[in-house]
Amino acid sequence: MTPPPAAARSIGRRGFLIGATGVLAAAGLAACGTSGAPGEADSPQGGPGFPTSIPNRYGTAEIKAAPQRVVSLGITDHDVLLPLGVVPVGLTKWGPWESGVGPWVEPMLRGEKPKIFGSEVDAEGVIALAPDVMLALQSALTQEQYNRLTSFNPVVAQPPEAIDYGVNWRVQAETIGRALGKQDEVTKLVADTQARIDRTREANPLFQGKTHVTVRTDSAGTYAAYTKQDARTALLEQLGLRLSPAIEGLDSGGKFNVKISKEQVSLLDADVVIVTTAKATDVEAVRNDPLLNNLPAAKRGSLILLDDYDLTMALGSATVSSIPFALDHLTPKLVDALS
Template structure:
């Protein structure tokens, strides 16, 4: 997943904040008024004390330690750039979230209807730690993030932090792991299991319906109007999704040393490495599409000459593919599959 560029001069500030409001049943009358309870599990009893509820207490390990949750959280902050994609289909609306993509709401069109007309506060990619702490979250979720040890220490001194899993890369948490971890943190494992099953069924059906994909090589490249190229590796969610459809990453890219990162830079002199049975081209910004469409190096690839170069000029699709969450994958498949079929047929 491609991380958003940090705001200038904001390196020492923290990414993304928000706390949760129940979206099923009665919603809180305003974000400033607090948080609506998400069911009874983990809610306060008659004495005002939190009940543990099923699945609690629980411990969720991360690269810096572990989040120890005694009861189901009633309010939370989401620092991960797409963590809200798991919350919203569970009927949970963040009061504040990281701006992901070009949309004013900060969320993709695949989940925007689930906001139910509410307008959570939208933050930039970097956020003030004190602003997060001021929300007094029961738990902070930062799975799809680049949270540092220092940031983790500061935030976890005020409450549990569900940070990047052990051995994961920044912004590189598998969509299933993301959803399952959030389900555990919320005590909603059963609901998450249904979401996962539905998304996986959509992937499996797409593969069954399109046997022409099986064994075909692919490369997904990110470029811009300046003509810089980065090919996504097996560490990236785009590649993982395409391989679930039966496609396989081009050996030319797989054999490059990416240092464990989700993409590898490709120079203009190496542009031939980007060729494959199907080449998917994404752009850094929606405004780059016209320039990229005329890129002479990409248009000289054998794939382009036989009509197998797929330029994504639908930026909603570009972002859905890059998000690769339990919510965005079905949206991406609906729009991308016909393009892939045309390219490889």
């Protein structure tokens, strides 16, 4: 998954510096906003699956009862909430869409309009929504930010050992299902998504063993090839494709992508090359990129330029909700490129 721009990557420190009056007022709101019978949240029996403890990179989220009000701080965590019938009261904007969510889940908002958090979310804004739990799996939440937020209510942050914005789609879904007490529903969601991947692979044996490279570029001609740490690569490998050895052999420092200079563009060649753009407005410039068009893959018609930005974002999101959408739109392009 591609992290958002640097300005959008973290919850700003200034937002967390609220005074004692603001903290007390917010805490009061949280108490008033919790649904259920009086004392239910403090009961040792908070419903099936509760209480539950969910470890994360910074500590453990102790959730006493099924959350009724959820804030989604992870950039794609709403992709799991919405198919479970849970509309978050607030979410971090993802992609260019006004609703803050992709078209694959937008109908699931059911006309509701969660508060949209942008590049800098302040604690007052989050707490004013009286969340029972805050989800921040696909995020770059820091220890300091976690400590401040979790002092109000539980925060389900990045799983242990996960890199920022790099939580596997299964782990993301299963962790959120546990936090909500909806493990059975999530098990079905995960199974359905995996079955869709498996059917696509089985229906397209020509994918098996073919090499691929997915590259992100822009109108300025900068190139970054996605590595095995990235969700795009993981999905393509589940379809039977394999990352080009030329890219796999480069040291990315454990990051999502590795920079490729203009002098190294030949490294981007593979049986199929998928080109994504930083912005939708970059597509036309990239279409005419002489270096990319000189690749052997381009000359034989095996270079796929994603000119549908919804598809670009779905492929990068890689969630239980976006993967089927991505497969619907990408599979025919892969077949054409490899036939």
